[in-house]
Structure formats: C-alpha cells, structure tokens
Amino acid sequence: MTQPRPNPPELLLLYCRAGFEKECAAEIQNRARALHIEGFCKTSDKSGYVLFSPYDTAQVSTLGEELRFADLIFPRQWVFALPLISQLPVTDRITPLLSAARSLGGPFSDILLETADTNEAKELSVFVRKFSTPFGAAAQAAGLAGGRQSAPRLHIFFLDSSNAYVGLSHPGNASPWPMGIPRLKFPRSAPSRSTLKLEEAFLTFLGPNHKALQPGMRAVDLGAAPGGWTWQLVRRSIRVTAIDNGPMDPALLESGIVEHLRVDGFRYLPPKPVDWLVCDMVEQPARIAALAARWLAGRHCRYAIFNLKLPMKKRYDEVRACLERIAESLDAAEVPFRLRARQLYHDREEITVYAERLGSR
Ligand SMILES: C[S@@+](CC[C@H](N)C(=O)[O-])C[C@H]1O[C@@H](n2cnc3c(N)ncnc32)[C@H](O)[C@@H]1O
CATH class of the missing domain: 3.30.2300.20 (THUMP fold)
Structure with a gap:
C-alpha cells in the first residue's frame, strides 16, 4: 500500500x-x-x-x-x-x-x-x-x-x-x-513577583546551569528595590550591589553578599568591572538602551539583562531602534557581542534584552 x-x-x-x-x-x-x-x-x-x-x-x-x-x-x-x-x-x-x-x-x-x-x-x-x-x-x-x-x-x-x-x-x-509558556513557581522568600522575570530571562537566554551564572560572580542591580531580581542572583551565590533609593528586603541585606547604595542608577558605575548588569528601572527605553550600551562598550560588565518598557504606539519600531543603537555603540567601541531580545511570558508592556560581550578583552 x-x-x-x-x-x-x-x-x-x-x-x-x-x-x-x-x-x-x-x-x-x-x-x-x-x-x-x-x-x-x-x-x-x-x-x-x-x-x-x-x-x-x-x-x-x-x-x-x-x-x-x-x-x-x-x-x-x-x-x-x-x-x-x-x-x-x-x-x-x-x-x-x-x-x-x-x-x-x-x-x-x-x-x-x-x-x-x-x-x-x-x-x-x-x-x-x-x-x-x-x-x-x-x-x-x-x-x-x-x-x-x-x-x-x-x-x-x-x-x-x-x-x-x-x-x-x-x-x-x-x-x-x-x-x-514556562510555568514558574513563585519562590515564597522572594520579595517581589518581578523575580519571575529574571528567572525566566535566565532560562530563556542561558538555559539551566550556564557558565554565566557562577557562585562568587559580581553583579550590579539597577533599580533593585525591593529585591526580586537581587534575590535570583543571591540564590546563585552572586554578590550584588543593589542600586535604588527605595528600601531593600532586609533578608537580602542579611545574606552578607548584598550592598545597598541609595544613588542614581543612571550615574552609578562600578569601581571595578563586574560580571553582570541587571536593570529593571522604569524609564524611557532609549535611555535604558543607552545606559546598557555604555556599560558594555565601557567593559564595565560582561553580561547584561535589562527591560525596555514599551511606549503605547510604534512599539516594534522603538524596539528595533533601541537594539540598533546598542549594536552601533558596541560596533563603534569594537566590542564583539551577542544580543537577544524577547517578550517573556512574565513581561507586560515591555521586553527583556540579553547582551553578552564576547572575546577575552
Ligand atoms: C520595577 S521596580 C524594580 C523591581 C525589582 N527589579 C524587583 O525585582 O524587586 C523599579 C525600581 O527602579 C527604581 N528606580 C527608578 N529610577 C531609578 C534611578 N534613576 N536610580 C535608581 N533606581 C531607580 C525605583 O525606585 C523602583 O524601585
């Protein structure tokens, strides 16, 4: 037959x-x-x-x-x-x-x-x-x-x-x-639901047990309060400088690996390069894209995950413009990179971007 x-x-x-x-x-x-x-x-x-x-x-x-x-x-x-x-x-x-x-x-x-x-x-x-x-x-x-x-x-x-x-x-x-849709369980000890965004971002962009998430690494969390994203990093034994005028969850500060600085996230730069920049500040996407580009092009971090809150109209155009601006800045600084973006399940009117600086320098 x-x-x-x-x-x-x-x-x-x-x-x-x-x-x-x-x-x-x-x-x-x-x-x-x-x-x-x-x-x-x-x-x-x-x-x-x-x-x-x-x-x-x-x-x-x-x-x-x-x-x-x-x-x-x-x-x-x-x-x-x-x-x-x-x-x-x-x-x-x-x-x-x-x-x-x-x-x-x-x-x-x-x-x-x-x-x-x-x-x-x-x-x-x-x-x-x-x-x-x-x-x-x-x-x-x-x-x-x-x-x-x-x-x-x-x-x-x-x-x-x-x-x-x-x-x-x-x-x-x-x-x-x-x-x-990744079905993630909200961890009870995390201080905000936002924690699921970073967990999903790690899963989506890195997969489980990725070399980019190692105990002892250093991270800066811009717009960190109350600490849902910091919680994900601390859980992986990554040391965090949490930048926010708002209060952080005391349990995170008690972990001994979180330093809380009440300074402006747009002005702060780490004294020494760190492994990770994560940023969840609610701001115009172009400003956040420029900030991330500055960190990566200046070699202040190797990996970055940040949100771009989307405008009401022409959202795809805005996303493309932001990603192009980041790529242009890194090309101009001769920094090889990998850039990915996704509207995660836990994202609302926003997308999440992952950027990685490639090469040894
Ligand atoms: C969406 S919340 C962050 C939630 C956090 N990722 C979490 O998981 O708990 C945004 C935070 O950005 C902070 N923020 C906004 N503008 C900032 C700035 N210029 N510098 C530092 N923090 C800022 C706000 O105070 C607010 O706590």
Missing part, C-alpha cells in the same frame, strides 16, 4: 501576548521580507495569535529553515500549520484532526493541544484538557505518538471547540514549553 503524500504546512501560526499581535505581525513580515518572502498577516486585536501566509505557500518551510526561533522577539511559539479545520463535528472531532495530523507525517515526539493565552480561552482550555485524553489514545493507536525526541511535535491549536489549526514545531528551533 502506498503511504499518503505528506501535506506541507501553508501557514505560520505565531502565539504571542494578547495585545501584541501587531508587533508580532510586523516582526515576522520584516524578517520574512529580509528573506525575500512576501506574504500577509491575519491578526485580530487581543486574540493572542497571528497567522502569516506567504503568497507562495511553499515558502513557509523556508522560514523554518532560515530563521531561528530564538532570534524572534514577540512570538512565544511558532507552528507550521495547515489551513483552518473548521466545523469539527461535535460527535467526532477526532477523525478529521487525526487525518490532518497524519498528512503532516509522524510519529511525533509530542502532541500538544493548545489555545491562545487569553481570558476568553480559559473556558476553552477546560474542553481541551478533557479532549486530550481520548485524542492522545487515538493518536497512539494510529501510530502518531511516541516518535524520537528529535521528531517534530504536533500542535492542535483550538480557536473554539469546532475550529482548530493543526501544525508542527521542530524541537531545537521552537519554544520547548506548551503554549510557549
């Missing part, structure tokens, strides 16, 4: 923070255009996802080959998908979904049933959870589950209980987390 020919994905489905669909669309169109791939985006405000369709649908796979997911800022996940499967019969949703999945190949390394991350989709997630057991069993019986770890993952993205996109992501070039 001949195998059915695989059906190539035609769309790129991007999950994003609700309210950032336009930025996500502008980014993917911009990145696709740089590869000479033209297409159009379908977005709807606060939906939490974007669809990009190249005019030549065969070019969807080129995007997956030429772009690194880690280099994208606004998408939380990307899925190479078939056209919408609509009007799933209430009595048997499994058969059409399985048939679409089969046409994409398989067996898959994982099967993820997902929704957008919106308030409206919260109710839908109850249905999706219930549906995942019979669907998982049917996929197993059809030989679509249990693929090698490196095999594509199958995503079924429900818009509601009768409409869904079926598509693939490739481990190693996609978010590893369901819905692109």
